[in-house]
Amino acid sequence: MKASVNPNYSPAYVACHVSRSLFCAIFLMLAIMISPVAGFVFSAADDPENHAPALERHQFTSPHMGTLFRIVLYASSDSLASAAADSAFRRIEELNDIMSDYIPDSELNHLAATAGSGNFVPVSGPLFEVLQTSQMVSAQTGGAFDITSGPFVRLWREMRRDEEPQLPGKKALREASQSVGYKHLKLDESRQKAMLEKPGMKLDLGGIAKGYAADEIRQVLLHFGIESVLIDAGGDMVTGSAPPGRDGWNIAVPAHDEHDEPDPFLLTLTHAAVSTSGDLYQFVEIDGKRYSHIIDPKTGIGITEQRTVTVIGESAMLADAYSTALSVLPIPDGLALIDRKTGYSSYFEVIDGETITPYETEEFTELRENQNRSDR
Ligand code: ADP
Ligand code: MG
Numbered sequence: 001m002k003a004s005v006n007p008n009y010s011p012a013y014v015a016c017h018v019s020r021s022l023f024c025a026i027f028l029m030l031a032i033m034i035s036p037v038a039g040f041v042f043s044a045a046d047d048p049e050n051h052a053p054a055l056e057r058h059q060f061t062s063p064h065m066g067t068l069f070r071i072v073l074y075a076s077s078d079s080l081a082s083a084a085a086d087s088a089f090r091r092i093e094e095l096n097d098i099m100s101d102y103i104p105d106s107e108l109n110h111l112a113a114t115a116g117s118g119n120f121v122p123v124s125g126p127l128f129e130v131l132q133t134s135q136m137v138s139a140q141t142g143g144a145f146d147i148t149s150g151p152f153v154r155l156w157r158e159m160r161r162d163e164e165p166q167l168p169g170k171k172a173l174r175e176a177s178q179s180v181g182y183k184h185l186k187l188d189e190s191r192q193k194a195m196l197e198k199p200g201m202k203l204d205l206g207g208i209a210k211g212y213a214a215d216e217i218r219q220v221l222l223h224f225g226i227e228s229v230l231i232d233a234g235g236d237m238v239t240g241s242a243p244p245g246r247d248g249w250n251i252a253v254p255a256h257d258e259h260d261e262p263d264p265f266l267l268t269l270t271h272a273a274v275s276t277s278g279d280l281y282q283f284v285e286i287d288g289k290r291y292s293h294i295i296d297p298k299t300g301i302g303i304t305e306q307r308t309v310t311v312i313g314e315s316a317m318l319a320d321a322y323s324t325a326l327s328v329l330p331i332p333d334g335l336a337l338i339d340r341k342t343g344y345s346s347y348f349e350v351i352d353g354e355t356i357t358p359y360e361t362e363e364f365t366e367l368r369e370n371q372n373r374s375d376r
Contacts (some may be wrong), residue, residue, distance in 0.1 A: 016358035049303060053077070055228065055244050060085040064092045065100070065210055067234025073221060074228040074243055081368060084224035088217040095216060098127050099209045101150065101202065108203055112150070115179070116199030120186070123194045130205060130212050130317070131194055137208075137321040138182035140337060145325035148185055148295040150202025151176035156302055160284045167286060173300040180297060207294070210236040211275055211320025218316075231316075238273040238316040253310045253347055254278075256356050264345065267371050277323035278308035294327045303328055306351040312367070313344035322346070335361055 023137035055074040058081035062069050071088060077079035099105040107127055114121050123131065134147040154178055155168040170174075179200035185194040196203075210233040217231045218238050229240040230249045239249040248268040254276060257263035267274075284302065291302030311323040326334035326346060338346040338361045345363035349356050360368070 046196055053201070056081075057243070058082075058085070060091075062088070062089045064089065065096055065213060065233070066102075067210065069213075069217075069234070070230075070232040071217060071221070073226050075224075075226050080224060084221050084226050087224070088220040091216055091220050092213050095126060095209070095213050098124060099130065099205045099212075101204055101206075108205065110186055111194060112196065112202045115196035117194070118197075120188050120191070120193035120195045125192070126212070126216075128187070128192050128194070130208055131185070131203075132189075132257065133212075133317055134205070134208055134320065135182060135185065135187060137318070137325055141183055141325040141333075142328055143297055144328040145207065145321055146180070146182045147203050147205055147208065148180050148182050148196075148201055149295050149297050150204040151179045151200060152295045152297065152300040153201065153204045153206070153293075155300070156284070156291070156293060159291075165284050165286050167291070167301060177300055180300070195362040205317050207277075207324035208317055208321045209296070210234060211316040211318070212271065214238045214273065214316040214320075218266040228291070233316070235277070236275045236316050236320045242270050242273065253312075254308050254349075255358065256349060258355075260356050265371065267312075267367060269312070271314070272312055273314065273319040274310060274312050275316060275319035275323040276308065276310045277320075277327050278306075292327070294324055296328050307335075307348055309348040311338065311344065311345065311346045312364070313341070318344070331359055335359060339363070 010329070053076035055076055056078075058073050058075055058078070060071045069089070069092060071085050073081060073084065075084065100106045101108055103109065107124055111121060111123065111127075131147070132144070138146045138147075155172060159165045159168060179198050179202065181198070184197040184201060185203070186197060188194070214231045214233040214236050215238060218229060218240060221229050221240070227241045228243050231238045237251060243249045245268060248270040251267050251269050251274050252264040253267060253274065255263055255265050277294065283290040285291075287305055290306060291304060292306075294303055295301065296303050307327050309323045309326045310324065311319040313319045313322070322338065322344065326338070326348060331338070331350070334346070338344050345361045345367055347358070347360045347364045347368070349358050
């Protein structure tokens, strides 16, 4: 059977509509049975034994950072839910104004404008946190993850705009590579300052910012006292505590069965981030070869080996960065990296023509063995 990846499939949480409606129906029947007035719906708030107001499910979607953000949360009132979601989306816009490389006036672009000046410049708290984490992941991955790849990413974007795309020429790649390299991004931890050593350096946070944003949304919602949440930042997800009466949130990890048919793992998770990287949507095809938007900083061009990488862990920012890094790293190195990191696990597939080869870290095997496969 031909190996194929369903382009319409993306990792997504699977809402528990069936079980919820069943639960609601039983609850309603019980309420009517014990209520003296027909049609009166007994609610948890009316239970003298239970003073906590009933939590209702709410869902909000809003486009940000070039993707659709979705928040699912359980809250005690519509007004609380809306206020919390509004506040969360406002926070994402603030972060976008800081971290976007598309917005000319973003803090990121202001920082890039100082490249080569020899000066350390002050950086806001959120940006500094993302820069620090990025540098840590770069060091752990020998530069496979590298936010200074901005000049290469620009070449990739130019190539994508062309009607008949051609790979960047050697000269363009050589020039761009003069301004790439995470070791040329210096951070002054004590003074929260950064310096871009080489002229022309450009930072690109596309491989980490959405994860950071997902973590931030969770924090904003927590400030509203909302704990039972699922946030999906277009493939970068984070879950809070379980929905009422459930063990957790059902998250689908893209996978294929032994016949190469889509067969995602359904994991029930709480307090976990899940990030998936892959080139299912973003690639340029040249002479029948797919060049991903994930770039190997060693060559300056998009990776051609097709992988779908999922990383699970506590921080969505880290899961996001690691899933990008594992798309570039040699497979044994990627597996070893995640195996060394307690609380993190990874499942990924390498798609080579007709063949799909799965890989997983030890912790993922444990996680998977304790859960059910979607269609079994
Ligand atoms: P997605 O945006 O599909 O979730 P990723 O999280 O993997 O995908 O991020 C890919 C983005 O990261 C690219 O579009 C680019 O902006 C940036 N990027 C590309 N290659 C690298 C790399 N080697 N290291 C860090 N960031 C990268
Ligand atoms: Mg990423």
